[in-house]
Amino acid sequence: MPTGYAWSRTGQRAVVPREDNRNRRVNVLGAMIVGIEPDLLWQRTDGKIDARMLLDFVCVRLAGLGGGAGVLDLAADGIGVDSIPLWCRRRPCTVVLDNASAHVATAFKGRQRQLARIEVELFYLPPYSPELNDIELIWRQAKYEDSPQRTQMSTDDIGQAIDVSLTRRRNRIHTSAKNFPIPLSTMLHCF
Helix, strand or coil, X not given: CCCCCCCCCCCCCCCCCCCCCCCCCCEEEEEEECCCXXXXXXXXXXXXXXXXXXXXXXXXXXCCCCCCHHHHHHHHCCCCXXXXXXXXXXXXXXXXXXXXXXXXXXXXXXXXXXXXXXXXXXXXXXXXXXXXXXXXXXHHHHHHCCCCCCCCCCHHHHHHHHHHHHHHHHHHHHHHHHCCCCCHHHHHHHC
């Protein structure tokens, strides 16, 4: 995030280092896990986030599938989707997506049936509705509240700043979850 303003003492000029912003984009793919054990997961890259990267993220980080998207490729090898072994999960996994290009790409969206086989359901939000996407609030808070400093001089510095701010946000999510030691369903039965 470039510095948009600065303060200085009366009579002194504020000096802010100029950042070269060419080829310095860092993209982050993230997921907020809600429920009894909330968490924040992310993966950053200097390149573009494509459908293949998203599919791997969903399979490995969210579904916990050891072989990653390679297991889903069994169907592409002609074996068929029905031969993928049934994946036993403790809880259902629903991935809420907006309409980003990687989310609606055929390489990802075309795998819905295979993902359903490992008990991962895809839920698409209506177009142009970022207010319904809870992770948008996390991104905003990480950028504007948890960022340790506003100016970074290299792509590596940007990546480290992202990791620091998202780790701070994750710690806040974990701390807030500890404030509710009794599951909500138990509390509802008590009243």
